[in-house]
Amino acid sequence: MTVRTVDKGAFLRRLRKLHGWLGLWGAALGLLFGITGFLLNHRQVMKIPAMQMHESQFQLAIQQPVLPDPQAFGRWAQQGLHLRHAPYKAGVESPKPVIWQGVTVPQPVRLKAEFHLPQVSYTTEYVMGNSFVSVRQQEVNTLGLLMRLHKGVGMNTGWVLLIDSLAGAMVTLSITGILLWTRMRRSRLTLAGLGLGSMGLAVFFALQSM
Known part of the structure; x- marks a missing residue:
C-alpha cells in the first residue's frame, strides 16, 4: 500500500x-x-x-515553349515570380470546343498555378501557344x-x-x-470516464444527424 x-x-x-x-x-x-x-x-x-484587397495584373514573358505539365509550370511560375513558396495549387484545364457560326473551334489548353502568401496572392495562367503568362496579384491590407x-x-x-x-x-x-x-481515484476515474463517454456519444449522434 x-x-x-x-x-x-x-x-x-x-x-x-x-x-x-x-x-x-x-x-x-x-x-x-x-x-x-x-x-x-x-x-x-x-x-x-x-x-481591402488591391488587385493588379501583369505579364511574364516566356523565352521558350512551356510543356503541358502543371507541376513544371508551377515551378516555372515560382521562379518567374521569385517566390520561395511552392504553388498552393497547380493544374491543367482543357476547355470544351466552342461552336462559332456552325463551326467547331477547339480551345487551347490552359495551365494555372496559385500562390498564397500572408499578404499577397498570385494566380498565374498560361494559354498554350502564347508568348506570355498572365499574372493576377491580390494584396490585402492589415486587417486582411x-x-x-x-x-x-x-x-x-x-x-x-x-x-x-x-x-x-x-x-x-x-x-x-x-x-x-x-487524483487517480477509482471512483473519480469512473465518473470522468462516464462523462467523457456520454459527451462523445452526444457528439457522434449530433454529427450523424447533420
Missing part, C-alpha cells in the same frame, strides 16, 4: 509539472490568437479599416493580413506545425487536467 501511494504521488507531481508547462505554452499561443480574434471581432467598434494569419492562409510548414502544437497542447491539457482532478 505504501509503495503504491508513493508511486501515485510521484506520478501526480510529474503530471502537475507537465500540466503547468503545457499551460504556459498554450497561454502564449492562445494570447496571440486571442488578440487577433479580438481585433477581428471588434473591428467595427475599434474603427479598424475593413478588409490578420485574418490570413488567424486562419493560417499562405503560411509555411513551420506555422502549421506551430498551430498543431497548440492543438496538441490543448488536448494534453484536457487529459492531464482530468487526471489531476480525479
Whole structure:
C-alpha cells in the first residue's frame, strides 16, 4: 500500500509539472490568437479599416515553349515570380470546343498555378501557344493580413506545425487536467470516464444527424 501511494504521488507531481508547462505554452499561443480574434471581432467598434484587397495584373514573358505539365509550370511560375513558396495549387484545364457560326473551334489548353502568401496572392495562367503568362496579384491590407494569419492562409510548414502544437497542447491539457482532478481515484476515474463517454456519444449522434 505504501509503495503504491508513493508511486501515485510521484506520478501526480510529474503530471502537475507537465500540466503547468503545457499551460504556459498554450497561454502564449492562445494570447496571440486571442488578440487577433479580438481585433477581428471588434473591428467595427475599434474603427479598424475593413478588409481591402488591391488587385493588379501583369505579364511574364516566356523565352521558350512551356510543356503541358502543371507541376513544371508551377515551378516555372515560382521562379518567374521569385517566390520561395511552392504553388498552393497547380493544374491543367482543357476547355470544351466552342461552336462559332456552325463551326467547331477547339480551345487551347490552359495551365494555372496559385500562390498564397500572408499578404499577397498570385494566380498565374498560361494559354498554350502564347508568348506570355498572365499574372493576377491580390494584396490585402492589415486587417486582411490578420485574418490570413488567424486562419493560417499562405503560411509555411513551420506555422502549421506551430498551430498543431497548440492543438496538441490543448488536448494534453484536457487529459492531464482530468487526471489531476480525479487524483487517480477509482471512483473519480469512473465518473470522468462516464462523462467523457456520454459527451462523445452526444457528439457522434449530433454529427450523424447533420
